[in-house]
Amino acid sequence: MTSQTVPPGIPSSDQIRRAPKVLLHDHLDGGLRPATVVDLARESGYTQLPDTDPEKLGLWFREAADSGSLERYLETFSHTVGVMQTRQALVRVARECAQDLAADGVVYAEVRYAPEQHLEGGLSLQEVVEAVNEGFREGERLALAEGHRIRIGALLTAMRHAARSLEIAELANAYRDAGVVGFDIAGAEAGYPPTRHLDAFEYLKRENNHFTIHAGEAFGLPSIWQALQWCGADRLGHGVRIIDDIRVREDGTVELGRLASYVRDKRIPLELCPSSNLQTGAAPSYAEHPIGLLRRLHFRATVNTDNRLMSHTSMSREFEHLVEAFGYTLDDMQWFTVNGMKSAFIPFDERLAMINDVIKPGYAALKSEWLFRQTASTSPSAPPEG
Template identity: 75%
Template sequence: MRMELRPDIAAAPKVLLHDHLDGGVRPQTVIELADATGYDALPAKSEAELGEWFRTSADSGSLERYLETFAHTVAVMQTTDGLFRIAMECALDLAADGVVYAESRFAPELHLEGGLSLEEVVETVNAGFRAGEVLAAEQGKPIRMAALLTAMRHAAKSREIAELAVRYRDLGVAGFDIAGAEAGYPPSRHLDAFEYLQRENAHFTIHAGEGFGLPSIWEAIQWCGADRLGHGVRIVDDIDVTGERPVLGRLAAYVRDSRIPLEMCPTSNLQTGAAASYAEHPVTLLKDLRFRVTINTDNRLMSHTTLGAEMQHLVEEAGWSLADLRWATINAMKSAFIPFDERLALIDEVIKPGYHALGVG
């Protein structure tokens, strides 16, 4: 059972920038799609047991077991029916959590085993998001969904996926992402893709500063030109906290001064060892130093979390206030990859009034 949210946190409008589509599938959906497609390698057959398996595997400390969890979700995302349903349910689940804007990322190259083309994958996921938006609005929980197309660091399709993101940028795709193991696969290996995106005036974020340290962040920003940092938690390695006041190194100062958004994912970082506890998670230090911090879920299934739960952990264990959550939410909306006027409308017409109704702002 997921965390029961305080009424004020449940009601707060939320913005989500870092959420993986294949990491947020409902356990029952995995079971039903496995049955429909003949996939027989699931480690459990009931919704409760499978959900628990995903959570404990992600908590195990074993990278191999953690990666195995995605093998099962991706396996049932190889058909148009599976992709459409999972995208639609993603929108509904996020809307039920109070998310008013979300960017959901997925790697089209991982969904080709059933014979789909890259274009069919993108179009099917986008159709699922649109269907979810309609159903959520009918339920009184309006949400705006946008897709981010992810390329895998260890593969050789980054330029092709970047071109796909540009081709579909007026059709539901807001930007590009690159993910996968950081160590041994620096973002600079994919400069061709990033330079293409810059020439096309396209937005992109880069997973950096999670599994690898400051060099990963430096390359993502200074070599590749990332608009945002996926995680970026290791930027604290460039902040000296031994004195009376924190002292920022050159890279940390650049990230803060340039207002480069950090897509922070507290629970995920606890699972991977990037932080020891919610109370000690660097996100609070970075908030206090006024980096452009945003709060995210990463993989809702594997982390057994929601955006509301991430926020409540920070309130209950790290001393955050509703005003802090409002600030981080506006940060996220400012940092979204949709046009400025659309971002401003959501801030002024949805987020600020929503927090005002809770007595904040």
């Protein structure tokens, strides 16, 4: 094999961290630094934290999220949201989010949050959005000064159990040219189908705006079908349960059901979150996560973090798990990353520029580095002088 045809191999942890990455499914209130939670609680007088030592608090978040108890899992968000009720807190959390993602090699991210959950301190919905946008812009500037380029778009989330989805959709549309790139709906799937919020989705479609729907994580195929066929979602938040419509026969051949075929044929993006899916029971292990089969079948699969604090994860950690489980190479990482960028809610020309000017050159450099190291490690040593 010539050096041009040698396939790039499995990346090191350092290469995974330095590789350009795209993140489409990340919750702002699920990604705080433990030390920031402690600081904000002290500043705001929030006294309900289970621990005020940052290291112990971070461990508590991870253990509560891993406990298998829905009550304990939801409690983790009550604490992060509880300290995000002022303008200063929202600016800081958004700024640090941008910095943390950039330091992890993320070059483009869409970060979601529910404005209606940050009104207890007297802020208006508009003030919440403007504070988060300010924080993202500050974080982008600080990251660039540290040598890390990142662009962040906000997704405004409405809660399934509430009745403000149309109001939040209108808010997302009002700020669509000021940092907000789309709309999302989240919360418990069972008992709260997306069809309860059809007025919001119809409004967004009339305005030619983008939206994703949390679907196919806990409730399965009916949730996916409703999100797509009744509501017209551009992407599926999680969507991991599409695997329920895929049959792998004993001889290894694969049969796709009608819904799975539709999702693949229409190139509908799946916002897969491996670590989070393990916590919620959507997959038993990384090696058994449906992402392996979905990648092999060429679904529009993307890799995401969901809640970095609760899952003790990052984009680099997610890829490290997948590299270990499936033997993925830099080519596979690039495939997932390009999928993410193709599926982003920004204009086509801007997506294309990110792919051609940032992502592909970044991976080309890493592949060249890998090939150089391989060549150096296999070349015979020069004979000693004399």
